[in-house]
Amino acid sequence: MKKEDRLEKNPIEEYLRMDRIPHIWCPGCGIGTVVTSFIEALKKNKEDLDKVAVVSGIGCTGRVAGYVKMDSFHTTHGRAVPFATGLKLANPDMKVVVFSGDGDIFGIGGNHFIHAARRNMDILIICVNNFNYAMTGGQVAATTPMTANASTAPYGNYEYSFSLPYLADACGATYVARWTALHMRRVTKSIQEALNHRGLSLIEVITPCVTLYARRNRLGDGLNLLKYYYDQSVIEHGADTRTLDIAYQGKLVCGKFIDKEKPTFLDAMNTHLSNVLGDDYELYGRINNEND
Numbered sequence: 001m002k003k004e005d006r007l008e009k010n011p012i013e014e015y016l017r018m019d020r021i022p023h024i025w026c027p028g029c030g031i032g033t034v035v036t037s038f039i040e041a042l043k044k045n046k047e048d049l050d051k052v053a054v055v056s057g058i059g060c061t062g063r064v065a066g067y068v069k070m071d072s073f074h075t076t077h078g079r080a081v082p083f084a085t086g087l088k089l090a091n092p093d094m095k096v097v098v099f100s101g102d103g104d105i106f107g108i109g110g111n112h113f114i115h116a117a118r119r120n121m122d123i124l125i126i127c128v129n130n131f132n133y134a135m136t137g138g139q140v141a142a143t144t145p146m147t148a149n150a151s152t153a154p155y156g157n158y159e160y161s162f163s164l165p166y167l168a169d170a171c172g173a174t175y176v177a178r179w180t181a182l183h184m185r186r187v188t189k190s191i192q193e194a195l196n197h198r199g200l201s202l203i204e205v206i207t208p209c210v211t212l213y214a215r216r217n218r219l220g221d222g223l224n225l226l227k228y229y230y231d232q233s234v235i236e237h238g239a240d241t242r243t244l245d246i247a248y249q250g251k252l253v254c255g256k257f258i259d260k261e262k263p264t265f266l267d268a269m270n271t272h273l274s275n276v277l278g279d280d281y282e283l284y285g286r287i288n289n290e291n292d
């Protein structure tokens with residue numbers, strides 16, 4: 001094959017809205033790497049794209065919904081999870097994926113997250129954790145590690161940060177994993193699994209924000225930081241989620257921590273209302289334990 005022919009088509013082009021390219025992300029930003037892993041997972045799972053929807057909130061990561069070529073929704077800040085919940089309940093056969101940032105899902109949207117997890121809502125949440133509110137100028141976030149510098153923490157952060165897997169586990173999520181963006185095959189595999197998991201899945205992907213977080217903390221370029229996070233990672237599948245705090249530039253425990261079965265929101269609704277109403281109740285959506 002001639003070089004010109006090889007370069008003609010991007011291998012993931014059919015999954016992207018090419019009319020929106022070039023994207024807005026900075027050179028060296030890790031968000032695109034996570035999108036590539038997501039698309040690989042869709043391809044490997046042979047997902048019917050008419051049955052997958054992506055929902056994002058606002059932020060650099062929130063732009064993902066605008067670039068993927070399937071039903072996708074760029075919602076308001078912090079509201080991706082409730083939007084996804086409504087979408088899933090109205091279309092129970094669809095696989096609904098929230099793809100958004102740490103600030104969007106766990107800062108302004110934190111309350112929505114905890115209730116979706118409590119209900120074991122059947123959605124997949126992919127959270128790009130770049131340790132700051134990147135789009136608005138690198139403000140301190142609920143995920144910024146202690147002592148890290150941010151535009152609103154010029155002398156270093158002194159707030160305790162959330163450990164996202166611990167939070168998700170405590171709230172009732174039934175699939176929880178953490179990777180760095182450079183663990184591309186692992187991220188892909190987790191997304192493949194989570195797309196087939198029934199219940200609330202959270203996949204946290206630690207990702208460099210080169211322009212704000214890395215520059216302010218003098219952590220080198222995007223590639224350096226991508227590699228640094230990877231090198232700092234230790235894979236501990238099944239680790240106790242209470243042990244997963246992230247210290248500034250410290251060890252990053254990655255792996256699949258939770259993968260369990262529990263009735264989803266619709267399972268619980270169907271079981272309960274059938275018990276209470278008997279034949280007057282018509283089961284809704286995919287039925288408990290029914291396989292594809």
Ligand SMILES: Cc1ncc(C[n+]2csc(CCOP(=O)(O)OP(=O)(O)O)c2C)c(N)n1
Nearest residue numbers: 058059060061077101102103104133134135
């Ligand atoms: C109601 C509301 N409050 C604040 C904002 C401003 N805002 C837009 S994006 C953002 C932070 C996004 O951070 P994160 O979700 O971590 O995404 P990132 O840019 O880091 O990928 C904020 C505070 C907004 N758009 N709407």
Ligand code: SF4
Nearest residue numbers: 026029060134209210
């Ligand atoms: S500001 Fe940070 S997160 Fe946003 S596109 Fe640039 S590098 Fe990525």
Ligand SMILES: [Mg+2]
Nearest residue numbers: 101102130132
């Ligand atoms: Mg962020």
